[in-house]
Amino acid sequence: MKNYEVAWALQELADLLDLTGENSFKSRAYRVAARRIQALPKDISDLYREGRLTEIDGIGTAIAQKIGELLTTGEISLAQRLREQIPAGLFDVLTVPGVGPKRAYQFYRELGIDSLSKLKEAAKERKLRRLKGMGSKIESTVLAGIERIENPEKKRRLLLNTADYYGCLFKDRLAQHPQVTEVAVAGSLRRMVETIGDLDLVVATESPQEVAEYFKSFPEFGELVANGPTKISAIHKSGFQVDLRIVTPQEYPSALLHFTGSADHNIRLRQLAKGKGFRLSEYGLESTTDSKEVVTPASEAALYAFLGLPYIPPELREDRGEIEAGLAGELPKLVELADIRGDLHIHSCWSDGGATVEELARAAAQRGYQYIAICDHSRSLKIANGLELERLKRQHADIAELNARGDLGITVLTGIEVDILDERLDYEDDVLAEIDVVVASVHSGFKQPLERIMARIELAMRNPHVDILAHPTGRLLQRRSGYAVDMNRVIDLAVETGTALEINSFPDRLDLDDLTARKALQRGATIVINTDSHHLEQLAYMTYGVAMARRAWAGPGQILNCKDLTSLRKWLRDRGSTH
Numbered sequence: 026m027k028n029y030e031v032a033w034a035l036q037e038l039a040d041l042l043d044l045t046g047e048n049s050f051k052s053r054a055y056r057v058a059a060r061r062i063q064a065l066p067k068d069i070s071d072l073y074r075e076g077r078l079t080e081i082d083g084i085g086t087a088i089a090q091k092i093g094e095l096l097t098t099g100e101i102s103l104a105q106r107l108r109e110q111i112p113a114g115l116f117d118v119l120t121v122p123g124v125g126p127k128r129a130y131q132f133y134r135e136l137g138i139d140s141l142s143k144l145k146e147a148a149k150e151r152k153l154r155r156l157k158g159m160g161s162k163i164e165s166t167v168l169a170g171i172e173r174i175e176n177p178e179k180k181r182r183l184l185l186n187t188a189d190y191y192g193c194l195f196k197d198r199l200a201q202h203p204q205v206t207e208v209a210v211a212g213s214l215r216r217m218v219e220t221i222g223d224l225d226l227v228v229a230t231e232s233p234q235e236v237a238e239y240f241k242s243f244p245e246f247g248e249l250v251a252n253g254p255t256k257i258s259a260i261h262k263s264g265f266q267v268d269l270r271i272v273t274p275q276e277y278p279s280a281l282l283h284f285t286g287s288a289d290h291n292i293r294l295r296q297l298a299k300g301k302g303f304r305l306s307e308y309g310l311e312s313t314t315d316s317k318e319v320v321t322p323a324s325e326a327a328l329y330a331f332l333g334l335p336y337i338p339p340e341l342r343e344d345r346g347e348i349e350a351g352l353a354g355e356l357p358k359l360v361e362l363a364d365i366r367g368d369l370h371i372h373s374c375w376s377d378g379g380a381t382v383e384e385l386a387r388a389a390a391q392r393g394y395q396y397i398a399i400c401d402h403s404r405s406l407k408i409a410n411g412l413e414l415e416r417l418k419r420q421h422a423d424i425a426e427l428n429a430r431g432d433l434g435i436t437v438l439t440g441i442e443v444d445i446l447d448e449r450l451d452y453e454d455d456v457l458a459e460i461d462v463v464v465a466s467v468h469s470g471f472k473q474p475l476e477r478i479m480a481r482i483e484l485a486m487r488n489p490h491v492d493i494l495a496h497p498t499g500r501l502l503q504r505r506s507g508y509a510v511d512m513n514r515v516i517d518l519a520v521e522t523g524t525a526l527e528i529n530s531f532p533d534r535l536d537l538d539d540l541t542a543r544k545a546l547q548r549g550a551t552i553v554i555n556t557d558s559h560h561l562e563q564l565a566y567m568t569y570g571v572a573m574a575r576r577a578w579a580g581p582g583q584i585l586n587c588k589d590l591t592s593l594r595k596w597l598r599d600r601g602s603t604h
Contacts, residue, residue: 462492537552
């Protein structure tokens with residue numbers, strides 16, 4: 026039995042424990058053990074025969090016994106007993122992207138959901154959002170996932186975070202195979218496009234058949250739609266396709282470049298190669314002269330250099346001027362995750378978030394941030410437990426106490442996500458004037474005509490206390506196109522008033538999109554990248570906002586929250602004084 030098969034069995038056992046409501050400590054221990062085993066350089070069967078399982082970090086006597094049982098009998102009896110306790114339909118619920126075992130158990134325990142049909146009905150009737158830790162976003166995600174499973178022919182695209190999760194999972198698992206020398210995610214995921222169709226992976230090996238059989242054995246796959254010597258396409262049980270390209274180590278750099286794309290970028294590269302007397306393909310550079318010389322560059326950077334270009338980051342490979350900029354030596358230095366100094370749009374349990382201010386602050390400090398702004402919802406958004414004035418004052422007093430303690434390793438700024446209502450903002454100016462960071466957003470009246478929406482947005486952006494316009498178009502990827510908005514006018518207002526425009530990193534928003542953000546930057550607007558986090562783990566969504574900024578050609582000097590705390594405070598003061 027291979028290491029990944031043992032890891033899969035332990036992961037399944039952890040899921041079964043969660044599905045039956047067992048103490049989460051137990052399931053966590055099995056998940057840790059699964060990760061350790063998958064990363065082992067040595068065969069788990071050898072360690073078992075040598076009696077050395079407990080030498081593996083995270084594996085104690087009880088888990089070692091389960092592994093031994095699995096290796097000798099092919100089954101873990103505890104897992105078998107747990108499966109018998111769980112309604113069969115609950116396993117179908119688990120195939121919905123975004124629904125893990127803990128959520129599935131919560132749905133079952135509190136709403137009696139034990140099938141996809143019941144889950145779909147509950148989501149449509151808006152019952153899920155009433156559960157603790159849930160909300161309308163989770164309902165929408167569930168419905169989108171069920172649609173993908175029920176209607177695979179519609180080819181619903183994956184949100185970036187879902188694709189990223191699976192891409193990393195398969196890449197890391199392939200990397201564990203002893204015959205794999207290199208492996209990478211390619212395609213639109215490597216370019217960090219906002220939604221992903223098929224997952225693409227490229228692997229280098231001298232043993233293609235062995236690696237192909239390994240890939241085909243992954244337990245997540247339902248069927249194979251292509252089974253060639255160099256390309257395998259498998260359908261994941263959740264409905265999306267995973268394509269694996271197998272090449273030799275010498276071909277790997279050219280293949281990775283080719284399968285990363287985009288198609289338009291590749292066409293431009295082939296034109297440059299042709300001008301030098303070569304034909305560029307996934308196999309390398311072949312001379313078009315009688316010599317038929319084949320050049321296989323040692324890296325993507327070397328291939329670009331052969332064509333007279335600097336290395337072009339994957340996010341820019343869209344034929345949007347990157348070739349011309351590269352030839353002229355004018356490619357920008359792109360913003361990186363490490364450049365981010367803070368997050369200026371985070372929700373806590375004071376409104377509809379799932380963590381305390383202190384928990385958020387400590388988690389952000391661990392990410393190396395200097396500051397965060399707690400921007401809970403304002404009073405009109407009743408469904409999100411918006412803050413009445415008295416609660417807002419209490420929250421800000423609590424934030425002052427936290428900062429005064431001085432043990433957080435980070436500064437917490439007071440903030441608010443204030444609703445832009447029809448004729449006014451949700452709080453009066455004297456309230457907003459006392460808040461460090463004011464984020465304004467539209468949460469209602471989405472069907473109003475363009476001029477009405479624009480009048481509301483302009484009212485907010487001309488207010489001297491509003492610092493940031495959040496998720497400016499209101500779109501939700503694959504679910505809602507957003508309200509009628511003239512982004513050219515919004516950008517003009519941003520430049521005129523100094524209001525920062527947000528790239529909202531939440532994977533179903535990514536709003537501003539890359540093209541609009543680039544246009545805003547070219548015209549001199551300030552961009553801020555926020556997560557709109559409602560739970561601790563969502564702070565990691567900053568990765569996707571940074572990716573959109575990189576696709577927009579943004580450098581760190583153009584991003585508000587790349588400023589240190591002193592510079593940010595100065596920016597906030599200067600904005601208010603110029604109105």
